[in-house]
Amino acid sequence: MTATSATGTTVALWRDWRGWPETIATAWRRSLRFRIISITLLLTSFAIFVTSLTMALVIQNNLFESRRDEVLSDALSAVGSGQKTLDSAEVTDDASALRALWGDVRDEIPRASSSSLIAAFAIDEPPVGTGVRGFTTGLSADLLSPGLRERVVSFPDRQAWQSVSLPMEDGSTAPGIVVGQQLIVPEVGAFEVYIAYDLADSQQTLQFVQSTLWVAGLILIAIIIGISWAVLRTVSKPIIEAAETSARLASGDLEVRLPVHGEDELATLARSFNAMADSIEAQIKELGELSLVQQRFVSDVSHELRTPLTTIRLAADMLNDQRDQFDPTTNRTAELLHTQVQRFETLLADLLEISRYDAGSVQLELEATSLTSLAEDIIEQMLPLAQGRGSELRLVAPGGYTPVDMDPRRVRRVLRNLVGNAIEHGEGRPIVVTVDSNQHAVAVGVRDFGLGMDPEDAQRVFDRFWRADPSRQRTIGGTGLGLSIALGDAKLHGGTLAVWSELAVGTNFVLTLPRQPGDLTGASPVSLEPEEVLSEVSHATQPMQLTELRELYFTDSMSNAEEDTP
Incomplete structure (x- = not known):
């Protein structure tokens, strides 16, 4: 395609685009079917959008809260299992035994938890020589906010949690939750224990549910539009027929009538319209016949008056020519008679001309x-x-x-x-x-x-x-x-x-x-x-x-x- 043809195509598309609002406005004014379908589509789309959005938010909140409660329960169980191991052991001054016990706890917490992302940090510096130190297994301390750590330190008997974005192996991130609480190690002190849980599976479930809702909403809109079209076609078809028949009747086609089907309201409307058309046709024919009679009467009377009027005009002309021989009163009478006869002759000529126009017989x-x-x-x-x-x-x-x-x-x-x-x-x-x-x-x-x-x-x-x-x-x-x-x-x-x-x-x-x-x-x-x-x-x-x-x-x-x- 050349640059000129591409430019012409762009201009043509732009002109078509500019003409769309006027086309839509014209269809809105002139088409009842288009107007009702448009209103149904807009209102249905809005209602389904609001419903789908509300359901998606509710499902998201419920799914998140359910997964959060599950995570909190799992973390509590895992840390509790580790604390139980510590409490049941006989702690002595032997540093090697204490290190072995701490190692058992480090192994126990991942086994009791569904997550392997664990980190532990000593709140106070452990005594020298105990060999008990904090650890991390896949959970970086950078993911822990100062606020979360402060809550864990400040409330030793409570769990604290926060939402985080967990880095994945492919470089992407996934939504997650980090749960923290304290673990008391005898002869050593308190530790902050944090367990991170991956919520990618919950996110996938939520996306699946939301996409299903939107697809179902679109399908529902299409179904409603189809039903509305079918119902509207059933109702609007007789109305369109009535409008077209009325236009033909108004244009002079007095024989046109509406078809009558059934006994419902539309059938009643068709029968009433046909009765009205019959009445109008009868009245128009009667008026036409009266008009023809009137035209014929005017024409016949005008023609019949011509002969006596010609005689009267000749007599009036003769009297008018000799009016100087009459007395003043008779003179004036002869003059008035001549003038009025001329006026009457003009009126008669105009009446004949009007009758020709009414009869449609005038030729140029x-x-x-x-x-x-x-x-x-x-x-x-x-x-x-x-x-x-x-x-x-x-x-x-x-x-x-x-x-x-x-x-x-x-x-x-x-x-x-x-x-x-x-x-x-x-x-x-x-x-x-x-x-x-x-x-x-x-x-x-x-x-x-x-x-x-x-x-x-x-x-x-x-x-x-x-x-x-x-x-x-x-x-x-x-x-x-x-x-x-x-x-x-x-x-x-x-x-x-x-x-x-x-x-x-x-x-x-x-x-x-x-x-x-x-x-x-x-x-x-x-x-x-x-x-x-x-x-x-x-x-x-x-x-x-x-x-x-x-x-x-x-x-x-x-x-x-x-x-x-x-």
Whole structure:
């Protein structure tokens, strides 16, 4: 393997390792089975660890105490045997006999003990000529701590012991115990006698017991996890099926049902779910049928009203043309009749359009069109109405000149509706129409500085026949369906129509259309929440003609037109 490939492998492993916490967190949030198995594993492991540790400590203490008591008993017996030999002998002034007796004691203590590691030291200097001296057989005085020797000297009628590490022949060490007590030699004095015991066999036994406990604990954990998995699979499988079935039901598959097995709680849940699904399916079908009836009714009524409405409109037009020949009251009546018939005709056209959207029978007639050109045409059409309300129409078009496939009739209707609403609610303040584009979309924003709305009202602004202030009358002939139809036109293009509004600050509508057919990707080229305030656009007090707007913005904008091409 080369250095480059090794480095790449290391980086890949590091990336995989960094992704593990996120993967585990995702599984924890989304998988009930993983969460329960993890909790069971952690709690079981902790419980078995505590239990095994406690048992290991208890066994260790019991084994050590048992071995210690055995060692103390053995040492006491061995030293007692030596003391018995000394006490039973007839001690004389003969030094050779005393040396022979001491030799018998030196041989007796190892025979009576299970250890050959023995050492003896005279507490006081023996009399000269007795020939009785201390000895060591495999036990070095360096292993005896001063504290142990002090206790042996200070308490002649007691045993003293300590734990030590005994050196082995291979250079290693083994745990051991050294037991010390006094031995009284007649005519000579007291001796310190120490016997060391090797605990390697006890250590091996303890290690075997501890390893057995840990292996048994791991096996027990594996068994518990297996049992938990089997039980959880039995319980969670119906829950997972219920979740998947609910998701399919929510997505519109009304025929899906849960299988029912047995008579337990899960079977009861499945039967209740199926009953609920049957009820929902029946209600949805009933609502669908009612919706079809409603749509058909609206469509039929709208079509049936067209013939009498055409007759009424012709009569109203004729009366309106001759109203100057009538008296003032009849003149005013003819004028009102003509206006309301026109409004009724517009409402009827909107109702027909809404019925087509509800029936899903609307088709786009696409052609390459410049969104900036459409905005200019709408501003030119709406300029007299804006002048009559004292509002100034301003066009800002840094982009949007490149033709994009759209239905110009529907987009023109959306813009006319947005600009008309801005004029009606703009309170005579300036209205800014912004057109821009990027590589993904083209967009137009219509900004007014009028009354504005609170967030709750802004969420309902696209509802049919809804008004933020019911007491406020429409002054330019709106039907209450314009924004709803505009939203439908935007969605039909695969675009969006969004609104931002704030009380006493104004409102901003942004229509965004994709350059290519399909859903939008990326942000809109026109910001929904505007940054400019009224003071920044109020320097121009007189309404401008469209030719002046074109002269003001067209020159600067065309320099950026080529950048609109994706």
